[in-house]
Each structure stands twice: as structure tokens, then as C-alpha cells.
Amino acid sequence: MTKKVFNPDVDAPVFKGKYAPYDIIKEGTIAVVVVALLTVVLAVLFSSPDEKAVTIKSWSNATPMDFVATAITELDGTSGTATYGPPYNNAATGQQIGPFTLAKWMGINVKVNTASDFVVAPLSTLADQPALKTALTAFTSASSTQKASWEANYSKALTTGRFSSGTLQVPATNAGPVPVMMSALTAMARSGALDQALVTAKGFYTTDYTKPLLFMADGSFLANKAQAQHLSGDQWGMMNETGSYPGQAWLWLYTMWYQVPPFSTSWGANADALVWAFMMILTLLLALMPWIPGLRSIPRKVKVYRLIWREHYKSV
Amino acid sequence: MTTEIDRQWTTRLRKTVVEKLPPEKLLPDTQPAYVASWIYVFGVTTLAALAIVIATGCVLAMKGPLWWHLSSTGHFVNSLHLWSVEIFFFAMVIHLWGKYFMAAWRGGRQLTWVTGVVLFLTSIGAGFTGYVSQTNYDSQWISTQAKDGINATGGGAFFNVLNLGQMLMWHIVLLPLAAVALTAVHVIYVRIKGVVPPFEEEK
Ligand code: HEM
Numbered sequence: 001m002t003k004k005v006f007n008p009d010v011d012a013p014v015f016k017g018k019y020a021p022y023d024i025i026k027e028g029t030i031a032v033v034v035v036a037l038l039t040v041v042l043a044v045l046f047s048s049p050d051e052k053a054v055t056i057k058s059w060s061n062a063t064p065m066d067f068v069a070t071a072i073t074e075l076d077g078t079s080g081t082a083t084y085g086p087p088y089n090n091a092a093t094g095q096q097i098g099p100f101t102l103a104k105w106m107g108i109n110v111k112v113n114t115a116s117d118f119v120v121a122p123l124s125t126l127a128d129q130p131a132l133k134t135a136l137t138a139f140t141s142a143s144s145t146q147k148a149s150w151e152a153n154y155s156k157a158l159t160t161g162r163f164s165s166g167t168l169q170v171p172a173t174n175a176g177p178v179p180v181m182m183s184a185l186t187a188m189a190r191s192g193a194l195d196q197a198l199v200t201a202k203g204f205y206t207t208d209y210t211k212p213l214l215f216m217a218d219g220s221f222l223a224n225k226a227q228a229q230h231l232s233g234d235q236w237g238m239m240n241e242t243g244s245y246p247g248q249a250w251l252w253l254y255t256m257w258y259q260v261p262p263f264s265t266s267w268g269a270n271a272d273a274l275v276w277a278f279m280m281i282l283t284l285l286l287a288l289m290p291w292i293p294g295l296r297s298i299p300r301k302v303k304v305y306r307l308i309w310r311e312h313y314k315s316v
Numbered sequence: 317m318t319t320e321i322d323r324q325w326t327t328r329l330r331k332t333v334v335e336k337l338p339p340e341k342l343l344p345d346t347q348p349a350y351v352a353s354w355i356y357v358f359g360v361t362t363l364a365a366l367a368i369v370i371a372t373g374c375v376l377a378m379k380g381p382l383w384w385h386l387s388s389t390g391h392f393v394n395s396l397h398l399w400s401v402e403i404f405f406f407a408m409v410i411h412l413w414g415k416y417f418m419a420a421w422r423g424g425r426q427l428t429w430v431t432g433v434v435l436f437l438t439s440i441g442a443g444f445t446g447y448v449s450q451t452n453y454d455s456q457w458i459s460t461q462a463k464d465g466i467n468a469t470g471g472g473a474f475f476n477v478l479n480l481g482q483m484l485m486w487h488i489v490l491l492p493l494a495a496v497a498l499t500a501v502h503v504i505y506v507r508i509k510g511v512v513p514p515f516e517e518e519k
Contacts, residue, residue, distance in 0.1 A: 008515060012423025015348050015513040022347035031357075031364035035403055039368055042402070043395035050385060050394070051453035087473040095468035106470035110478075207481025214478065217460040226457050245398075248443055250405050272468035287433040290421035300515055304417035309514040312350035316517075 009296045017316075049245055051229075056198070056212055059221040060189035064163040070219035071185055072158060074114040075178070076151035079218040081114050088112040088214070095273035102273065110210060118215050122197035123184055132184045135177030142176065150176040254279055337508050344507075350514050355418070358411040359506075365404035366499060370492065372397040377488055381451055401443060412436060420512045428509065431502040438495050445487035448477055459483075 006013075060067035073079035077091070085092030086103040087110045094103030123136055139147065154175035161170035168183045188194045198211040216222045257263045257275040267274050289296055299305060306313055321327055375393050376384060384390035412432065415421075421429040448459040459477045466472045476482055 008422075009419060010422060012425075012513050013516040015350070018349045019346040020349050020352070021345060022351060024344065024347075028360055028364065031360040032367055035361060035364040035368055035400065038403060039365075039372075039396050039400045042399035043392060046395070046399070048391070048395040048398040049454065050391065050450075052385075053452050053456055084467075086470075087467060087476075102470035103467055103472065106473035109473040110476050207484070208476075208479045210476060210478040213456060213460055216456070222457065222460065225453070231457055246402055248440075248447060249402075250409065250440060250443070270468070272465045276465060276469045283433070283437065287430055289416070290426040290429055296419065296421075299417045299419040302417070305419070305515055308353050308355045308414065308418055309350050311352050312514050313517070315349070 009293075009300055010290070017312075046245070054216060054222055054225065055192065056189050056195045056216060057192040059216060059219060060186060060194075063219075063221055064168065064186060064190070065161070066219050066221060067189055068161070068163075068168060068182055068186055069158060070215070071119060071182060071189075072151065072155050072178075073218065074118040074215065075181075076148065076155065077115060079114055081112060081214040081218050095270045097270065097273050097277055112211065112214060114215075117201070117211055118198070119181065119185060121201060122188060122194055123181060125197050126184065126188065126193075129184065131180060135180035135184075138177040139181060146176070150174070150178045154178040154182065253282075337504065341510070342507050347511065348513065351511050355410075355414040356511075358407045358414060361407040362404060362411050363499065363503070365400050365407055366495070368400040369397065369404055370496070372400055373488065373492070381449065381484060385452065401446070405439065405443070408436065408439065418512060419515070422512055423509065425505070425509050425512055428502060428505040431498055431505065435495065435498045435502060438491055438498060442487060442491040442495060445483045445491060449480065449484040449487045451480065455480075 056067070070079065074082060077083070081088060083091045085094040086106065086108050088108065089112060090108060093101050096102070096104075120136065120140065123132060126132060139150075142150070153173045154170070157171045157173040157175065161168065163169070163186075168186050170179060170182075173179075185194065188197070195212055198215065199206040199209060201211070254275065257278060258271060263271045263275055285292065285295065372393055376390070376397060379387075379390060384394040415429065415432065444458075444462070448455045448462070463472060463477050466475060466477060475486075
């Protein structure tokens with residue numbers, strides 16, 4: 001049998017030196033007490049942020065025109081969500097890495113049809129509004145070309161529209177039932193009823209906020225608030241939180257790639273997929289470090305260990 | 317000759333455990349002299365911070381997800397939870413780099429390293445699902461931003477960051493269970509193998 005050669009990056013030498021008393025239970029107890037105290041001190045000094053959640057109600061009251069402009073894109077299928085692709089719909093392929101269309105392969109498991117889920121279905125929950133009911137019937141029974149022409153005309157008119165004294169005022173145009181629907185949706189949003197309708201579409205109990213979140217993310221209210229709070233993507237985004245808190249600082253490497261070329265420039269369209277792929281490779285390298293020649297020798301060569309074990313090296 | 321008793325699963329399990337991890341290894345009273353370094357504080361600190369994270373999380377759980385928005389006591393418990401998490405990650409990252417520069421996977425300790433890396437990922441997942449389960453503006457913004465990253469990988473079909481119920485369950489059930497179980501395995505490996513000895517240097 002051949003004797004295995006000793007590889008200093010894989011094998012450990014046998015320690016023949018001294019052993020000293022060491023009370024690990026006492027050390028652990030002290031650690032818990034010290035960390036608990038430090039936690040209390042930090043919590044007292046710095047508290048924690050808790051900025052109230054935005055609602056469709058607060059959005060449509062603060063900036064009603066932004067709400068309507070977003071709502072019409074949900075209806076005509078041009079909003080961010082409507083054109084997103086998987087997992088919400090098949091309007092697009094989703095991001096890809098070369099020929100790998102991962103999102104598409106995984107399928108549409110969180111179905112969202114913005115026109116019906118965000119506009120038509122919520123409006124149909126409003127009782128006792130005969131004019132709205134007529135408008136909805138006209139809309140749903142119209143052909144898709146007819147709908148598209150109404151929607152295009154309405155979008156155009158909306159650019160000179162305004163919201164004043166509690167009503168949406170859009171110049172008259174050939175938009176069929178769309179103006180009635182949009183006015184009703186705006187009123188519904190401003191009352192808070194739309195927030196509710198979007199989460200209770202499948203019944204009374206709710207724990208799923210996908211729809212109102214997607215709807216709000218399509219508008220600019222949520223993002224403007226984030227911009228003001230230094231939270232947008234080009235400001236190292238979601239790693240931060242409101243106020244001056246450390247947030248998820250450990251995501252720095254992940255968020256960093258979004259700030260640098262080519263991820264931020266020529267690879268931009270598929271940046272998410274590429275950053276993720278890249279991070280997975282890096283993570284795999286980290287996990288498999290003990291088996292990767294070269295990488296696993298760095299610690300021995302850079303000699304930081306001499307600092308870590310300096311007492312030990314002083315004694316040998 | 318092996319008897320029927322020797323062949324029992326129970327007997328075999330007991331024998332293996334006692335052989336691999338006798339009480340003197342599980343709870344040793346001495347350590348090699350080289351263990352006198354500050355770096356060893358960070359593993360224990362990570363463990364201690366994890367305990368505080370779980371304890372404060374349990375208090376939040378007892379009162380439900382909206383309590384901390386409505387009560388000043390609740391807000392304070394939330395602050396404790398947040399800051400213990402920050403200490404936890406801070407200590408864990410130093411622990412990780414310390415173990416890297418010690419090449420602490422040497423001498424058959426690869427699995428300790430790998431469970432460590434998986435713990436790091438599990439903790440990131442736990443932190444992230446915590447942020448999106450806060451039911452405030454931060455969770456709205458973080459989830460609507462993060463969805464694109466996860467959707468781009470195809471993961472969005474199974475892991476919907478906009479679904480509060482799903483995120484909260486991951487945050488308070490699945491990921492903590494995984495973190496605690498992995499931590500147990502991680503620390504038990506360290507006890508079985510003992511603390512890695514320093515590099516030998518040629519004179
Ligand atoms: C929940 C997170 C973690 C906890 C609670 C934890 C806890 C511990 C403890 C208590 C020890 C023994 C004391 C010490 O050597 O410092 C240890 C050892 C070790 N940890 Fe961790 N750890 C965690 C994460 C990690 C990570 C992220 C890595 C690296 C990727 C890692 C790698 C190691 C290694 C290689 C050892 C063996 C050290 C030796 O033999 O000297 N751990 N860990």
C-alpha cells in the first residue's frame with residue numbers, strides 16, 4: 001500500500017502540543033449574555049424602521065392621475081405586469097441566459113391577467129351601479145380591435161385630462177365604455193375598495209398580496225417614494241431599508257453587480273438572470289473551496305493564519 | 317459472534333454515536349493551546365446571536381404579524397429582533413473569513429465547511445423572507461424589487477415573494493428549522509473532529 005502524501009491544504013498536522021482547561025459551556029453562557037446586552041443597547045439606541053405600507057387608496061389620493069395612467073395600461077395590456085411574461089403571463093419570454101429561458105420553462109404559476117384581474121373583475125364587484133354595469137357589458141362583449149381603439153383614444157385624451165374637485169376630467173373622445181370604467185375604478189381606488197377587491201378575489205381570508213403589489217409597482221408612486229428614501233436599484237436598492245439602517249448589508253456582493261458593467265450596460269436586459277447565475281457560480285466555488293486546488297492554497301500562502309494563531313507561533 | 321441485540325438498529329446507532337462522539341468530545345474540558353485566539357469568539361457569538369434571534373422571533377410570533385406596528389412594546393421587540401440579526405450576520409461573516417484564512421476544512425473537516433456555507437445561504441434566505449414579511453413599506457419595496465431577480469431564475473414559479481403568507485411561513489417555520497438543524501450538524505461536526513490545528517511551518 002502506498003502511503004498518502006501529506007497535502008498541507010487538505011490534511012491537518014497532528015497536534016502534539018499542550019492542552020489547556022477550557023470551559024465551553026461557561027463561554028457559551030457568557031456569549032449569550034453579552035450578545036443579549038448588546039442587542040438591548042442597539043435596540044434602545046437605534047430602534048427599527050417601520051414606514052407604513054402604501055395602499056392603492058393612498059396612491060390614488062396622493063397622485064390620482066398617476067393611478068389612472070397606470071390603470072389604463074393595465075386595461076390595454078401595456079403595463080410592466082401585463083408585458084412581464086412568466087411566472088405571471090405569457091406576454092414575453094422572460095429573461096434568459098443564452099438559450100436558457102429558465103423562467104419560461106418553469107411556467108406560469110402565478111397567473112395574472114391585468115385587464116380582468118386589476119380592472120374588470122374589481123369593477124364587477126360594485127353593486128347597484130347600472131351605468132357601470134352597462135359599460136362593463138359593452139366592454140367585455142366588444143371585439144379586441146374595438147377595445148384597442150377605445151383604449152388608445154382614451155390614453156390620448158388622458159394626457160390632457162386632470163383630476164379636480166373629486167372627479168376625473170378627461171376630454172370627450174370615442175372611447176366607448178372606457179371613461180365610465182376608469183372613473184369608477186378611480187373612485188373605487190380612492191375609497192380603499194380596490195385594495196380590498198384585489199386581495200379578496202378568491203374569498204374572505206387572504207395572505208396573498210401579489211395583485212395589489214404588482215399594480216402599485218406598475219405606477220410611479222411606490223418607486224418615487226423609494227427614490228426619495230435612497231432605495232432604488234441604482235442606489236444599491238433592496239439591500240437598504242428606510243432610514244439610516246444597515247439593512248441587508250450582506251447582500252452587497254449581489255447588489256454590486258447591478259451597478260457595474262456589463263451587467264448595468266450591455267447585459268442589462270438579462271441582468272437579473274446573469275447576476276443570479278454569476279452569484280450561484282461564486283457560491284458553488286465557496287462551498288467547494290476545500291476541493292479546489294489553487295483556491296484552497298490561498299490561506300496557506302497569504303499567511304493571515306499567522307495573525308490568527310500568533311500566540312501559537314510565538315510558542316513554537 | 318454478533319448476537320441479535322448487536323444487530324438491532326438501536327444498538328448500532330448507540331454504538332456509533334458513543335464511538336464517534338463520546339461525552340468527553342461532546343463536552344470537553346480542555347482544548348489545544350492554539351485555541352487561545354480571538355477568532356474563536358465569532359463562532360460562539362454567531363451561535364449566541366442565533367439564540368437571541370430565535371427568542372425574540374418567538375415573542376413576535378406569539379402576538380402575530382401586525383402587533384409590532386401597533387404597540388410600542390412590540391416595536392421594541394422588533395428592534396431586538398433586527399439588531400440581533402445584524403450581530404448574527406456580522407459575527408458569521410467574520411467567522412466565515414476567519415475559517416477561510418485558517419483553511420479550517422483541513423483534516424477531514426470539509427463537511428463542517430460545507431454546512432457552514434449552506435448555513436450562510438439559509439440565513440440570507442431567512443433574513444430576506446423576514447424583510448418581506450414585515451408588512452410595511454420596506455417589505456412592499458423589497459419584494460417588488462426582488463421579484464425580478466427570482467423570476468429571472470425561474471424560481472418565481474414556486475417562490476412568490478409577493479405572497480405574504482408563503483414568505484411568512486418560510487421565515488418563521490421552514491428556514492428557522494433548517495438553520496437550527498444545520499447549526500446542530502455543524503457544531504457536532506466540530507466536536508467530533510476537534511478544532512483544526514495550525515499549519516506546520518518549516519524551520
Ligand atoms: C449559523 C451560522 C453559524 C454558526 C452558528 C456557526 C457556529 C460555529 C461554532 C460554534 C464553531 C466552533 C467554534 C469555532 O471554531 O469558532 C464553528 C466552527 C466552524 N465553522 Fe461555523 N458557524 C456558522 C456558520 C459558518 C460559516 C458560514 C462557515 C464558513 C463557510 C463556517 C465554517 C466553520 C468551520 C470550517 C468550523 C471549524 C473550525 C475549526 O475546526 O477550527 N461556519 N462554527
